[in-house]
Amino acid sequence: MFKIVLFSLLSLFSFTSFAGEAELNSANTAWILTSTALVLLMTLPGLALFYGGLVRRKNILSVLMQCFAIAGISSVLWLLVGYSLAFGEGNAWIGDFSKVLMVGVTKETLSGDIPESLFMLFQMTFAVITPALIIGAFAERMKFSAVVIFSGLWLLAVYSPVTHWVWGGGWLGQMGLYDYAGGTVVHITAGVAALVAAVVLGPRKGFPKTPMMPHNLTMTVTGAGLLWVGWFGFNGGSALAANGDAAMAMLVTHISASMGALTWAAIEWKKFGKASVLGAVTGMVAGLGTITPASGFVGPGGALVIGLLAGFVCFYSTVYIKQKLKIDDSLDVFPVHGVGGILGTLLAGIFSSAELGAFSGYGFADGISTMTEQVMVQLTGIGATIVYTAVVSYILFKIVAVMTNGLRVSEEQEVTGLDLNEHDESGYNL
Amino acid sequence: MKLITAIIKPFKLDDVREALSEIGVEGLTISEVKGFGRQKGHTELYRGAEYSVDFLPKVKIEIGINDDLVERTIETIVDAARTGKIGDGKIFVTNLESTIRIRTGETDNEAL
Numbered sequence: 116m117f118k119i120v121l122f123s124l125l126s127l128f129s130f131t132s133f134a135g136e137a138e139l140n141s142a143n144t145a146w147i148l149t150s151t152a153l154v155l156l157m158t159l160p161g162l163a164l165f166y167g168g169l170v171r172r173k174n175i176l177s178v179l180m181q182c183f184a185i186a187g188i189s190s191v192l193w194l195l196v197g198y199s200l201a202f203g204e205g206n207a208w209i210g211d212f213s214k215v216l217m218v219g220v221t222k223e224t225l226s227g228d229i230p231e232s233l234f235m236l237f238q239m240t241f242a243v244i245t246p247a248l249i250i251g252a253f254a255e256r257m258k259f260s261a262v263v264i265f266s267g268l269w270l271l272a273v274y275s276p277v278t279h280w281v282w283g284g285g286w287l288g289q290m291g292l293y294d295y296a297g298g299t300v301v302h303i304t305a306g307v308a309a310l311v312a313a314v315v316l317g318p319r320k321g322f323p324k325t326p327m328m329p330h331n332l333t334m335t336v337t338g339a340g341l342l343w344v345g346w347f348g349f350n351g352g353s354a355l356a357a358n359g360d361a362a363m364a365m366l367v368t369h370i371s372a373s374m375g376a377l378t379w380a381a382i383e384w385k386k387f388g389k390a391s392v393l394g395a396v397t398g399m400v401a402g403l404g405t406i407t408p409a410s411g412f413v414g415p416g417g418a419l420v421i422g423l424l425a426g427f428v429c430f431y432s433t434v435y436i437k438q439k440l441k442i443d444d445s446l447d448v449f450p451v452h453g454v455g456g457i458l459g460t461l462l463a464g465i466f467s468s469a470e471l472g473a474f475s476g477y478g479f480a481d482g483i484s485t486m487t488e489q490v491m492v493q494l495t496g497i498g499a500t501i502v503y504t505a506v507v508s509y510i511l512f513k514i515v516a517v518m519t520n521g522l523r524v525s526e527e528q529e530v531t532g533l534d535l536n537e538h539d540e541s542g543y544n545l
Numbered sequence: 546m547k548l549i550t551a552i553i554k555p556f557k558l559d560d561v562r563e564a565l566s567e568i569g570v571e572g573l574t575i576s577e578v579k580g581f582g583r584q585k586g587h588t589e590l591y592r593g594a595e596y597s598v599d600f601l602p603k604v605k606i607e608i609g610i611n612d613d614l615v616e617r618t619i620e621t622i623v624d625a626a627r628t629g630k631i632g633d634g635k636i637f638v639t640n641l642e643s644t645i646r647i648r649t650g651e652t653d654n655e656a657l
Binding site (some may be wrong): 323327383389391397434437438447 | 589590591592593594596597598
């Protein structure tokens with residue numbers, strides 16, 4: 116009898132003591148652990164192979180190396196200060212130094228109902244892929260030293276603050292900006308920095324007259340496939356839970372990727388008479404990048420339209436930037452990721468509407484009641500991210516250029532290739 | 546002795562090899578080469594950007610042959626490799642001074 120009373124008292128006590136705190140949810144934790152691995156797979160080796168196949172044979176290793184180096188740099192910086200600047204309480208503009216080196220975070224510390232160490236790690240994989248995306252713009256001509264310094268500075272000066280604005284409790288998030296998995300944070304920042312890089316560095320020697328064909332499209336398609344699969348973790352994991360939000364985010368991600376691939380290939384088929392493999396996989400990446408900000412807020416019907424528009428808009432942007440403006444954004448980072456991110460962030464404000472019949476989403480942000488209002492917030496997010504990223508990236512390139520005595524390798528080194536000149540290795544000794 | 550050098554379309558290689566075996570040609574050497582003639586090159590499209598490729602892949606066949614087989618060999622290659630379309634290739638015939646079989650040291654016609 117005494118034991119039962121004691122047990123009841125204890126359970127009552129324990130109930131009251133835990134009532135105010137979240138408990139670890141094992142299902143959510145398991146899914147985010149999995150998602151984290153999937154997102155890292157997107158960079159290593161997904162993006163590395165995707166980009167690697169697109170450059171010429173003499174530069175394959177430089178691209179793989181840049182991806183691996185950035186994975187290391189971003190991870191270390193994220194632990195040292197990046198995570199704290201992004202997710203420390205801080206103010207509306209930037210976090211603080213309270214989580215430097217994860218001080219005070221133990222195995223038991225939770226972020227929501229998953230371990231904070233896991234949340235930090237999941238976010239770290241985003242901090243890895245974002246600067247890695249920029250590589251495509253300056254591929255085949257930038258000094259390795261300049262890549263290393265720029266990527267590190269950019270992570271802290273651009274990625275961390277913008278992440279804080281949107282996801283870390285900053286002003287855009289408070290305003291109700293819909294960016295589920297990184298339309299502004301990842302794709303617009305990377306895309307705009309890429310465009311700035313292409314303009315600041317100037318074109319590769321011989322562009323646009325000399326053919327600079329992809330040296331191994333098999334590699335590119337392999338990488339693209341890994342990106343598609345990894346994106347399930349990118350968008351599905353951004354629910355931070357194993358629930359219906361995650362499932363729907365994954366479904367719309369898949370539909371948009373499919374539509375993007377079909378659309379791009381169809382345009383080529385109609386315009387040039389053949390559907391190309393590179394076109395299909397590029398359309399797929401465009402579909403994935405574009406659905407990213409919208410993924411948790413729209414339904415499958417909306418995703419069909421988003422994927423379709425992604426294929427169209429990104430295709431014509433690519434042709435326009437490279438062939439009309441003659442900007443050598445070598446692997447088309449801006450027209451695919453930047454434009455996709457802008458388009459998707461905008462469309463998130465439209466297709467989140469619950470009143471579009473079969474194309475409905477799951478409603479606007481708290482406190483926002485009309486589509487106009489949501490779209491205005493989306494446009495504010497897009498505009499602020501573009502302007503901030505462009506200005507800071509430009510300044511960083513100028514600073515790095517002084518530090519490394521020029522951003523580019525010499526003309527001779529560019530012609531003979533970065534692999535031999537920057538790394539003393541060659542990719543193929545067949 | 547003559548050296549016959551034929552540049553043909555790669556997909557015709559098997560036909561040519563079979564036809565040559567039938568008339569008694571007992572050895573040949575091939576290499577994958579690139580070049581252009583009247584066919585010029587072709588264009589490739591990557592993300593809507595058109596690149597012209599000046600050199601097309603071809604197969605080069607080299608055959609050292611006794612004088613009495615030269616005409617038949619040439620006819621056979623022409624028959625087997627011809628599609629009638631531009632880009633079918635060319636045959637060059639050059640005089641061959643001497644031939645040595647490495648294993649036995651035999652020379653000239655015995656070595657062929």
